[in-house]
Amino acid sequence: xxxxxxxxxxxxxxxxxxxxxxxxxxxxxxxxxxxxxxxxxxxxxxxxxxxxxxxxxxxxxxxxxxxxxxxxxxxxxxxxxxxxxxxxxxxxxxxxxxxxxxxxxxxxxxxxxxxxxxxxxxxxxxxxxxxxxxxxxxxxxxxxxxxxxxxxxxxxxxxxxxxxxxxxxxxxxxxxxxxxxxxxxxxxxxxxxxxxxxxxxxxxxxxxxxxxxxxxxxxxxxxxxxxxxxxxxxxxxxxxxxxxxxxxxxxxxxxxxxxxxxxxxxxxxxxxxxxxxxxxxxxxxxxxxxxxxxxxxxxxxxxxxxxxxxxxxxxxxx
Numbered sequence: 001x002x003x004x005x006x007x008x009x010x011x012x013x014x015x016x017x018x019x020x021x022x023x024x025x026x027x028x029x030x031x032x033x034x035x036x037x038x039x040x041x042x043x044x045x046x047x048x049x050x051x052x053x054x055x056x057x058x059x060x061x062x063x064x065x066x067x068x069x070x071x072x073x074x075x076x077x078x079x080x081x082x083x084x085x086x087x088x089x090x091x092x093x094x095x096x097x098x099x100x101x102x103x104x105x106x107x108x109x110x111x112x113x114x115x116x117x118x119x120x121x122x123x124x125x126x127x128x129x130x131x132x133x134x135x136x137x138x139x140x141x142x143x144x145x146x147x148x149x150x151x152x153x154x155x156x157x158x159x160x161x162x163x164x165x166x167x168x169x170x171x172x173x174x175x176x177x178x179x180x181x182x183x184x185x186x187x188x189x190x191x192x193x194x195x196x197x198x199x200x201x202x203x204x205x206x207x208x209x210x211x212x213x214x215x216x217x218x219x220x221x222x223x224x225x226x227x228x229x230x231x232x233x234x235x236x237x238x239x240x241x242x243x244x245x246x247x248x249x250x251x252x253x254x255x256x257x258x259x260x261x262x263x264x265x266x267x268x269x270x271x272x273x274x275x276x277x278x279x280x281x282x283x284x285x286x287x288x289x290x291x292x293x294x295x296x297x298x299x300x301x302x303x304x305x306x307x308x309x310x311x312x313x314x315x316x317x318x
Contacts, residue, residue, distance in 0.1 A: 002086060003107060005023055008041055073174070091159050102158060106118055145181075236296075238292050246290060248289075249288075
């Protein structure tokens with residue numbers, strides 16, 4: 001099969017028939033073999049009955065997954081990736097803001113130009129300021145942290161993947177924003193970008209707005225950066241910070257004690273060591289340093305006993 005199109009959705013009953021008809025037309029014009037996988041993420045409108053009707057009309061091309069409740073976009077993509085059979089996997093949103101006319105060029109970039117992943121770039125957007133401003137700040141930070149300098153829109157729903165990519169990354173929580181980063185960490189580093197046409201929303205209102213996702217996005221980015229950098233070696237960060245804090249606290253306590261002994265030896269009146277705030281600062285640093293070191297040690301023990309401790313991506317065996 002040439003292409004799998006994965007479409008997560010939540011309450012998009014108006015858009016689904018029009019979107020599928022558009023995809024169907026593009027696929028037939030170019031002679032692709034294809035499947036469209038709709039994932040209803042706890043929709044409360046008629047989205048699922050409409051998907052069932054489309055499946056009856058086109059059983060070879062339409063597949064559906066229905067969640068009992070709303071889990072989020074990442075779980076929907078994870079389940080869609082698991083079911084995908086196409087050589088090229090394309091994801092898009094269900095709100096008609098992503099154009100299926102982009103599919104042939106995305107397919108060409110994966111199959112002919114050898115990209116592992118191609119992310120869409122909505123250069124001209126029709127979203128409100130409450131969505132575009134956080135997106136710009138988020139993308140600037142994501143480029144810096146991930147090291148993927150050529151992407152301008154990490155969270156664009158329109159992306160194309162080589163099949164190996166979606167079968168070897170795990171999208172969980174709200175990590176769909178960082179799929180290019182996940183792919184890079186798994187060894188798929190030929191990542192490209194294509195400017196895509198962005199259309200104004202035709203029906204309803206956006207389900208993902210503004211500053212809440214902006215804050216969550218930063219928290220997820222910190223998590224992913226830490227896991228990718230120190231996930232299998234937590235002692236390297238906690239052990240280092242703990243040792244450094246303990247050493248500074250120990251030196252400070254030694255200086256305070258040495259100063260007290262010197263004053264006693266030469267007969268200089270000196271107040272009690274415990275009267276000095278620096279003594280308590282030094283003691284606190286030693287305690288915190290010990291706790292950080294033990295945190296790193298326990299983290300290393302957990303990492304070594306994890307079932308995924310040797311989960312390495314092997315591209316080929318002969």
